[in-house]
Amino acid sequence: MFSDNPALYGLTVIVVGVGGCLGYFFLSNLFLDKVLFPASGPNAGRNINRANMIRPWLFLFPALFALMLYLAYPVFETLRLSLTDRDQGGAFVGFANYSQMMAEPKFWEAVRNNMLWLIVVPAISTAFGLLVAQLTDRIKWGNLAKSLIFMPMAISFVGASVIFKLIYDTRPEDQNQIGILNAVWLKFDGGIGSVLLLQVLPSMLLVGFVVIVASVAWSFVRAIVAKGEDHSGWLLPLRLLVAVGALWLIWMSLSSLVGLWVGELPYGEAQTWLTVPLWNNFFLMVVLIWIQTGFAMVILSAALRGIPEETIEAAIIDGANPFQIFFKIKVPQIMGTIVVVWTTITLTVLKVFDIVFAMTNGQWETQVLANYMYDKLFRANDWGVGSASAIIIMLLVTPILVWNVYNARKEMK
Amino acid sequence: MASIAGKKSGLTWAVHISVALLVLLWLFPTIGLFVSSFRTADQISSSGWWAALFPAEQNEVYRAADPDDNRVADGDMFVVTGNIFEGAPREIRAWGISSRDVSAYQPGDTAEMKDGESVTLQPDGSYVWRGNDKQLSGRGQRIFITATVPPEFTLDNYTTILFSGSGQDNMAKAFFNTLTVTIPATIIPIVVAAFAAYALAWMEFPGRAILIAAVVGMLVVPLQLALIPLLRLHLGIGIGKGYLGVWLAHTAFGMPLAVYLLRNYMVGLPRDIIENAKVDGATDFQIFTKIIIPLSFPALASFAIFQFLWTWNDLLVAKVFLIDATGSTTVMTNQIVELLGTRGGNWEILATAAFVSIAVPLGVFFAMQRYLVRGLLAGSVK
Numbered sequence: 067m068f069s070d071n072p073a074l075y076g077l078t079v080i081v082v083g084v085g086g087c088l089g090y091f092f093l094s095n096l097f098l099d100k101v102l103f104p105a106s107g108p109n110a111g112r113n114i115n116r117a118n119m120i121r122p123w124l125f126l127f128p129a130l131f132a133l134m135l136y137l138a139y140p141v142f143e144t145l146r147l148s149l150t151d152r153d154q155g156g157a158f159v160g161f162a163n164y165s166q167m168m169a170e171p172k173f174w175e176a177v178r179n180n181m182l183w184l185i186v187v188p189a190i191s192t193a194f195g196l197l198v199a200q201l202t203d204r205i206k207w208g209n210l211a212k213s214l215i216f217m218p219m220a221i222s223f224v225g226a227s228v229i230f231k232l233i234y235d236t237r238p239e240d241q242n243q244i245g246i247l248n249a250v251w252l253k254f255d256g257g258i259g260s261v262l263l264l265q266v267l268p269s270m271l272l273v274g275f276v277v278i279v280a281s282v283a284w285s286f287v288r289a290i291v292a293k294g295e296d297h298s299g300w301l302l303p304l305r306l307l308v309a310v311g312a313l314w315l316i317w318m319s320l321s322s323l324v325g326l327w328v329g330e331l332p333y334g335e336a337q338t339w340l341t342v343p344l345w346n347n348f349f350l351m352v353v354l355i356w357i358q359t360g361f362a363m364v365i366l367s368a369a370l371r372g373i374p375e376e377t378i379e380a381a382i383i384d385g386a387n388p389f390q391i392f393f394k395i396k397v398p399q400i401m402g403t404i405v406v407v408w409t410t411i412t413l414t415v416l417k418v419f420d421i422v423f424a425m426t427n428g429q430w431e432t433q434v435l436a437n438y439m440y441d442k443l444f445r446a447n448d449w450g451v452g453s454a455s456a457i458i459i460m461l462l463v464t465p466i467l468v469w470n471v472y473n474a475r476k477e478m479k
Numbered sequence: 480m481a482s483i484a485g486k487k488s489g490l491t492w493a494v495h496i497s498v499a500l501l502v503l504l505w506l507f508p509t510i511g512l513f514v515s516s517f518r519t520a521d522q523i524s525s526s527g528w529w530a531a532l533f534p535a536e537q538n539e540v541y542r543a544a545d546p547d548d549n550r551v552a553d554g555d556m557f558v559v560t561g562n563i564f565e566g567a568p569r570e571i572r573a574w575g576i577s578s579r580d581v582s583a584y585q586p587g588d589t590a591e592m593k594d595g596e597s598v599t600l601q602p603d604g605s606y607v608w609r610g611n612d613k614q615l616s617g618r619g620q621r622i623f624i625t626a627t628v629p630p631e632f633t634l635d636n637y638t639t640i641l642f643s644g645s646g647q648d649n650m651a652k653a654f655f656n657t658l659t660v661t662i663p664a665t666i667i668p669i670v671v672a673a674f675a676a677y678a679l680a681w682m683e684f685p686g687r688a689i690l691i692a693a694v695v696g697m698l699v700v701p702l703q704l705a706l707i708p709l710l711r712l713h714l715g716i717g718i719g720k721g722y723l724g725v726w727l728a729h730t731a732f733g734m735p736l737a738v739y740l741l742r743n744y745m746v747g748l749p750r751d752i753i754e755n756a757k758v759d760g761a762t763d764f765q766i767f768t769k770i771i772i773p774l775s776f777p778a779l780a781s782f783a784i785f786q787f788l789w790t791w792n793d794l795l796v797a798k799v800f801l802i803d804a805t806g807s808t809t810v811m812t813n814q815i816v817e818l819l820g821t822r823g824g825n826w827e828i829l830a831t832a833a834f835v836s837i838a839v840p841l842g843v844f845f846a847m848q849r850y851l852v853r854g855l856l857a858g859s860v861k
Contacts, residue, residue, distance in 0.1 A: 075659070079659060079663070079722055080659065080662050080663050083663040083667060083722075083723075083726060084662075084663055084666045084667060084670075087666075087667045087670050087671065088670060091670070091674055091764075095762075095764045099762065099764075118763070119684070121678075121682070121763050121764075122678040122682040122683075122684040123684070125674040125675060125677060125678035125682070125763075125767075126674070126675050126678045126679070126690070128671045128674070128675070129671050129672055129674070129675030129734055129738055130675070130690070132671065132727070132730055132731035132734050133693070133694070133697055133731065133734055133735065135709075135712075135731065136705055136709060136727070136728065136731030136732065136734075137697045137700045137702075137705065137731060137732075137734075137735070138693075138697070139708065140704045140705035140706075140707075140708040140709060141700060141704055143707075143708035144704045144705075144707065144708055147707060147708065194501075197501075198498070198501060201494050201497060201498045201501075202498055204491070204494060205491075205494060205495060205498060208498075211498050211499075211501075211502045213845070213848060214502050214505060214506055215501065215502060215505045216848070216852075217505075217506075217509070217841065217844065217845075218505065218509070219788070219844070219851075220788055220837070220840040220841050220843070220844035221509070221792070221837045221840065221841070222791070222792030222793075222794070222812055222836065222837065222840070223792065223794070224792070224794055224812040224815050224816055224833075224836070225792070225812075225815070225833045225836055225837040226508075227819070228512065228815060228819065228829055228830070228832075228833035229508045229509060229511065229512045229833065230508060231819070231829075232508075232511055232512060232515065232528075232826060232829075232830065233508055233511065235826075237524075241524070241525075242525055242526050242527065242536075243527065244523060244524065244526070244527045244528070244826070245527075246507075246511065246527060246529065249527050249529075356505065356508065359505075360505075361855070364852055364855055364856070365855060365856065368856050388490055413699055413701075416701060417701050417702065417703065419703075419794075419795055420794045420795065420812070423794070423816065424794075424815075424816050424819055436701075436703055439703055440703075440795070443706060443707060444798075444799070449707055452707065453707060456701070456703045456704045456706075456707075457704075459701050459703055459704070460700070460701060460704055463699050463700070463701055466699050467696050467699045467700070470695050470696065470698060470699060471692050471695055471696045474691065474692055474695040475688075475692060
């Protein structure tokens with residue numbers, strides 16, 4: 067009867083669920099104080115001490131239980147599952163799942179795309195966030211602007227996917243385009259406007275990107291080259307990794323820069339944006355960037371406000387221009403926060419599944435690891451390979467995990 | 480800060496303009512969805528939403544009246560007359576009789592077809608269709624017109640989505656399902672995490688430091704790892720797929736962030752208050768409920784908003800732990816994904832469904848934004 071009326075059913079289960087949870091804490095403490103170790107009678111003092119030894123665990127138990135069961139145990143269980151084969155009744159098969167996965171081109175496609183996501187989304191979101199934070203800092207309606215840019219945080223990935231599907235929508239040649247991107251695109255058919263917007267502007271963006279990547283990479287590599295600096299052993303691989311990644315990115319950007327000027331662009335034809343290989347990945351990334359920029363902005367703007375005014379005043383008196391103040395005074399001082407924001411967005415990117423699932427479902431070479439894993443687990447019903455790809459995601463997260471714990475320990479001391 | 484040097488920065492205008500551009504760029508997509516949700520299917524497919532306020536050119540198909548019933552003899556030919564607009568006149572720009580050339584003729588022209596058959600369409604929509612016995616039989620002649628349609632906004636889409644739609648088009652059930660998932664999945668983790676955070680912040684017991692480190696470490700564990708082992712567990716202990724399972728999952732997945740945020744906040748509360756209360760004989764349970772909870776309200780609120788947004792917007796956890804084969808427990812995100820698959824071109828349905836699903840979180844967001852920001856800052860930047 068209840069299940070016929072969703073509202074009534076919902077209300078009932080809400081009351082039972084929340085009531086049960088509150089009941090546990092109340093009743094268990096009551097039991098401890100009144101029945102097990104009552105704070106009265108001959109042993110009152112001893113009982114109070116004993117109750118106080120048990121109480122933390124009473125408080126902690128549900129949280130710990132949930133954490134252990136839902137987060138710690140699955141890590142090991144998934145690891146075990148990734149080494150077994152479901153079809154053989156869960157027999158141990160060693161690394162067979164991993165080698166099977168590695169042999170699949172779709173997996174490598176997912177890895178490649180994930181790498182692109184991991185670099186592009188955090189970089190652009192952080193950069194935009196920093197830009198907006200800096201710009202809105204000085205103007206009166208800055209808070210309003212911030213709220214509006216922060217707003218997509220509240221929108222689900224699925225909702226955002228619908229929003230952007232409308233933007234990328236394509237209609238047949240003879241009909242009006244209702245997707246804004248195609249409507250704009252059709253305005254270009256080779257005139258000076260097209261050259262400026264489709265070739266000069268992207269080229270400038272690409273060159274800017276190369277410069278930023280090169281300077282970030284240089285700041286990482288410099289420490290290896292420079293003498294007399296502290297060569298922390300475990301940082302060396304990280305620095306090399308960053309350098310290699312940066313070189314790859316620079317190569318990618320430069321080759322697409324050449325392609326931009328040499329290749330023929332299909333002017334004046336409506337494009338199905340989500341099926342253009344490689345570029346469609348970027349169209350998907352735009353969705354996440356749109357959502358995450360607000361997050362980066364909020365945190366970075368708080369960090370910018372925290373910069374001591376004296377350093378900026380000193381720079382102004384010394385005649386620094388606004389750009390110098392920003393890049394030479396402000397950015398170095400909030401570097402720690404930038405790293406935190408970057409890491410947090412990286413984590414979001416690794417877990418993101420909804421956008422690809424809703425918009426392309428991994429077709430047209432847009433697969434990412436999280437969606438690949440979902441595909442394996444629930445469509446192909448292949449638990450072994452699915453678990454193996456989940457472990458790959460875990461491996462990618464591990465450095466951040468270690469870094470987080472390391473920082474937390476440092477803070478505690 | 481610009482005033483420190485005694486002059487207003489020359490860049491101020493550039494700043495204003497670039498912020499305005501960025502804000503517009505960020506708003507533009509959502510506005511598109513919002514506007515589209517109020518337009519009719521015809522209007523959406525005939526012009527972009529940015530043109531919603533202007534009259535649109537629209538192609539429409541009409542059919543002449545049934546010749547078998549309505550034809551009138553005219554010499555050795557027959558004639559069917561009538562008006563294609565029944566009560567809703569349009570301004571005809573051009574018309575045609577073949578789908579290959581829908582704008583071949585001007586209003587008032589006569590379209591000549593094979594063997595003396597002809598159609599004449601007047602600007603007011605009245606037509607004369609003339610032909611011999613064989614030509615004027617069967618179904619009425621199709622008439623394509625290109626008309627200028629005034630802008631039109633409607634609430635019909637919302638009526639369909641919320642009340643009258645059938646099956647997938649009706650989001651009411653999914654809306655309540657989403658609420659049923661979200662409310663307990665927001666409150667339970669707060670209660671559980673608040674107790675745990677208090678224990679980790681203010682109670683002395685062995686192993687506390689290790690537990691805190693463990694919580695921090697679990698902040699980053701991707702929940703993808705949990706899917707298969709826990710689904711097997713749920714099926715094994717008989718919970719199966721259902722609300723209980725999805726609450727447990729959301730509670731646990733939100734737990735690390737909750738404990739972390741709340742502990743950070745509670746540690747910062749003044750030690751004196753708690754110690755005074757202890758001296759006065761209050762138990763930990765009393766201190767927690769009477770002192771800590773009221774003082775921690777900002778942190779609790781900020782986590783509540785996070786968890787609410789997260790569970791409301793979630794797709795993966797619901798897909799794995801909740802939605803079973805019958806599909807009666809579907810949530811809105813899932814229903815929208817299915818609509819994307821089946822009704823990918825019906826933007827009036829899609830846009831409205833998506834807007835219904837984002838309206839509640841947007842409302843919560845704008846109402847409680849202050850707390851959300853405070854929570855973000857407490858959690859991410861120390």
